[in-house]
Amino acid sequence: MTILVNSNTRVLVQGITGREGAFHTKAMKEYGTKIVAGVTPGKGGSTVEGVPVYDSVGEAVRKHPEINASIIFVPARFAADAVYEAIDAGIELIVVITEGIPVHETMKFVKYAKMNGVTIIGPNCPGVISPAECKLGIMPGHVFSKGRVGIISRSGTLTYEIAYAMTRAGIGQSTSIGIGGDPIPGTSFIEALELFRDDVDTDAVVLIGEIGGDMEERAAKYVVETGYEKPVVAYVAGRTAPPGKRMGHAGAIISMGVGDAQSKINAFREANIEVAELPSQIPEILRKVLKNK
Amino acid sequence: MKLYEYEAKEIFLEHGIPVPEFRVVSTPEEALKAAEEIKGRVVVKAQVLVAGRGKAGGVKLADTPEEAYRYAKQMLGSEIKGEKVNKVMVTKAVDIARELYLSIIIDRSMGQPVILSSPEGGVDIEELARTRPERILKIPVDPLIGLREYSAREAARFLELGEQSKQAQDIVSRLYEVFLKYDCELAEINPLALSTDGKLYAVDAKIIVDDNALYRQQELSGDYLRDLSYYEAEAKKLNFSYVELDGNIGILCNGAGLTMATMDTVYVMGGKPANFLDIGGGARAELVEKALSLLLQHPKTEIIFINILGGITRCDEVARGIVEALKKNPVKKKLVVRLKGTNEEEGRKILEENGIYVFEFMDEAARKAVELGAKT
DSSP: OOSSOOTTOEEEEETTTSHHHHHHHHHHHHHTOEEEEEEOTTOTTOEETTEEEESOHHHHHHHOTTOOEEEEOOOHHHHHHHHHHHHHTTOSEEEEOOOOOOHHHHHHHHHHHHHTTOEEEOSSOOEEEETTTEEEESSOGGGOOEEEEEEEESOSHHHHHHHHHHHHTTOOEEEEEEOOSSSSOSSOHHHHHHHHHTOTTOSEEEEEEESSSSHHHHHHHHHHHTTOSSOEEEEEEOTTOOTTOOOSSTTOOOBTTBOOHHHHHHHHHHTTOEEOSSGGGHHHHHHHHHHHO | OBOOHHHHHHHHHHTTOOOOOEEEESSHHHHHHHHHHHOSOEEEEEOOSSSOTTTTTOEEEESSHHHHHHHHHHHTTOEETTEEOOOEEEEEOOOEEEEEEEEEEEETTTTEEEEEEESOOSSOHHHHHHHOGGGOEEEEOOTTTOOOHHHHHHHHHTTOOSTTHHHHHHHHHHHHHHHHHTTEEEEEEEEEEEETTSOEEEOSOEEEEOGGGGGGOHHHHTTTTTTSOHHHHHHHHTTOEEEEOSSSEEEEESSHHHHHHHHHHHHHTTOOBOEEEEOOSSOOHHHHHHHHHHHHHOTTOOEEEEEEEESSSOHHHHHHHHHHHHHHOOOOOEEEEEEEETTHHHHHHHHHHTTOOEESSHHHHHHHHHHHHHHO
């Protein structure tokens, strides 16, 4: 079954004619993702990698009613509008790759999406992949392999590092979700954990957190309070990060006494979630918790 | 980006939030003149961005213009917690009856703006939140609707004011306007002072603007490099994220999470990272060359650990950038390189031809970097 994306996902690419959009359309197609249409205002009628381009999302959806997911590569200052356009066209899953969207915009479209029952992944994220079925994102497909462990992460390359270590150890993934590095993600750790709870193809979940905010602490609390049935394993990046400095991601900052790595590690441990000290330790911890299950 | 107090107060004034009369000066003579014009007791305040300037001697009460001159002279050119004081504010001293707290922040867990209101201002609000959270009222604001009048009224009422409650409500509304207009992560008045003659004033002002919104905050962002060190500013100009730390092992990676994890791995193995440098995704050779050059030139960096996991970043581009940087900077610094992912074979070949060993795994490379770091 997997979550969010699978072989039935039919994709619209917003910003398909841009450098990133075109490059990743090709890469996703090569992976086997079913991309049915693209949108760039003013470029309707052209094609990119054999994919027809339309001027608006509404038009694309009318011509291709099977579209059920969109991926957005639109530059930051136009990205919020692209999200509203996709929500208003009735697309139920929207992945926002774009980095640098003002947080005042993000909090509005995230709220609007929730009101409309739409799932947003990102912004500032690598996307979602269900290995061997669908890659809706910019991640290198070959580091992932099909299996039964879910990944939820605030980071891109660190996820690839951990997925690669898992793949090498023979532990495949059901779905890997990069929720993004911004302060307000469309889908939080808790919401992603909820999706994995109900997925019959997922046996355990890896949470890859980092400094900033309190999403990890809330996820730990959620695991305890709901008696989460599947084992959860965690890693938290940024224990050597100084307070008050933004560590690459807009959301990776310890501010006003909130968001340091130790608080997150402690919260996980109190919730009986084993925390890896090094990313490379994730596979052996997974092996242990899966055996005990 | 943090604004200086005087910048935030100028914004407050423009939006009708009452602020005690002030001048911003950069010489003691100007401070003397400002104090004479303002009349009566004044406060001299160092304009710095670091927190805690009061305890560090950056805020002084002056009874006479001569005293203001002396304090300005002491502060100007001095350093407060490592930050040089280039300007001081001379502002009218308010006879304070009570200190209150008011702010609007973006609450990350709720994903929306929240008004924070407390009848106990002038103190460290984080400390108050820990010890007596019931003394802080949190009112969420729906970003799609905006500030409701009743929310502003409630925030004002919690300040335990009498006849000034209406004015406080007006200040809440105006602060929200500022918060929206300037893409604030934080707009704070601490303290909001009630004077002995019954008036409300923003005695201090703090605004943090979302860096992602600087493109549409041109009037504020002209000098966006100002709170950064030389190397941080250079990195920012080249568009990669860079943060200074106090160790000797330079870290250069692609992606924020991997960069942090690499720093942490070095630390767990007993080494000390000198920096955080994230070249981002898809970096070309030229950018890698510039990033590595920055670390090669940095005096504190003795070892440089490059950890690349190529997705959209291509290992051959990275390898070419490394070779180029070494050619341009004839500095003798030890390099530890780990390359994995897209075009790995080509990257490895380029580096090996230039006598640079390439590690396959992050842990073994980190161990090597730590070992070399301990020797220097």
